Amino acid sequence: MEDDSPKADSIIFLGTGGARFVMINQFLSTGGMWLNLDGTEILLDPGPGCIVQSAKRKLKPDKLSAIILSHRHLDHSADVNIMVEAMTQGGFKRRGWLFAPADALEPESVIFSYLRDSLEGVAVLREGQSYSIGSVSFSTPVRHLHGVETYGIVFKTSKHMFSYIADTRYFDGLCKSYGGELLIINVLRVESRDPGFPLDHLSVPDARHIITELKPRVAILTHFGMTMWRAKPWGIAQKLSEETGTRVIAARDGMKFDLSQLDVVSE
Numbered sequence: 001m002e003d004d005s006p007k008a009d010s011i012i013f014l015g016t017g018g019a020r021f022v023m024i025n026q027f028l029s030t031g032g033m034w035l036n037l038d039g040t041e042i043l044l045d046p047g048p049g050c051i052v053q054s055a056k057r058k059l060k061p062d063k064l065s066a067i068i069l070s071h072r073h074l075d076h077s078a079d080v081n082i083m084v085e086a087m088t089q090g091g092f093k094r095r096g097w098l099f100a101p102a103d104a105l106e107p108e109s110v111i112f113s114y115l116r117d118s119l120e121g122v123a124v125l126r127e128g129q130s131y132s133i134g135s136v137s138f139s140t141p142v143r144h145l146h147g148v149e150t151y152g153i154v155f156k157t158s159k160h161m162f163s164y165i166a167d168t169r170y171f172d173g174l175c176k177s178y179g180g181e182l183l184i185i186n187v188l189r190v191e192s193r194d195p196g197f198p199l200d201h202l203s204v205p206d207a208r209h210i211i212t213e214l215k216p217r218v219a220i221l222t223h224f225g226m227t228m229w230r231a232k233p234w235g236i237a238q239k240l241s242e243e244t245g246t247r248v249i250a251a252r253d254g255m256k257f258d259l260s261q262l263d264v265v266s267e
């Protein structure tokens with residue numbers, strides 16, 4: 001049974017697409033993730049279509065306490081302005097926080113200055129820092145290798161700890177920066193060297209390595225590029241489950257993951 005009480009921790013995937021061609025064609029949605037943690041609602045990486053995907057699911061932006069951007073690339077930030085406008089009830093109510101790396105805020109800000117003033121505050125994400133919002137704390141343990149300034153996030157609620165490994169090239173030290181019962185991993189590519197694509201993204205072999213090292217209770221793959229989309233992510237997840245012994249799920253557009261699933265002791 002799904003626990004629908006407001007205090008139940010859950011993650012709704014407003015999109016599972018990543019990178020240019022999946023985003024441009026909207027083969028998969030790109031709206032980011034809507035977290036409800038201990039009753040605190042947080043929007044993570046609102047890419048193009050976030051406002052459409054959240055409205056369609058009757059999620060209420062004026063209930064959000066914060067918007068977090070892992071980095072400034074369009075597939076993670078395109079709808080940040082409209083979502084700030086929605087979070088602040090059209091700019092009329094000063095509320096909510098924006099968390100973003102420094103290079104998403106200057107010299108060229110992803111958020112318009114007239115909207116910035118309607119926020120309660122803007123906080124800069126930095127390597128090794130911890131933050132809190134409502135009853136949730138989170139940290140950005142390590143700067144990723146990804147062209148623009150990028151951070152993954154470790155979330156802690158009263159009941160759960162989980163990690164979001166955002167866009168990055170694989171590097172030594174990535175695994176030891178993350179942990180928890182759940183790993184959400186942006187796996188853009190099937191192979192580590194797809195010709196014609198930049199190399200600063202994780203691939204299926206990288207995900208296999210990370211899951212084997214960190215042994216979460218559940219791993220969720222998301223942010224699929226063209227090669228992943230064509231290769232059927234759910235089949236890849238099934239194979240990774242068999243290879244790693246961890247339950248691996250391919251996120252689907254609109255999927256709600258209830259973190260109480262992590263509490264079930266596996267036999």
Ligand SMILES: [Zn+2]
Nearest residue numbers: 071073146167
């Ligand atoms: Zn990116």
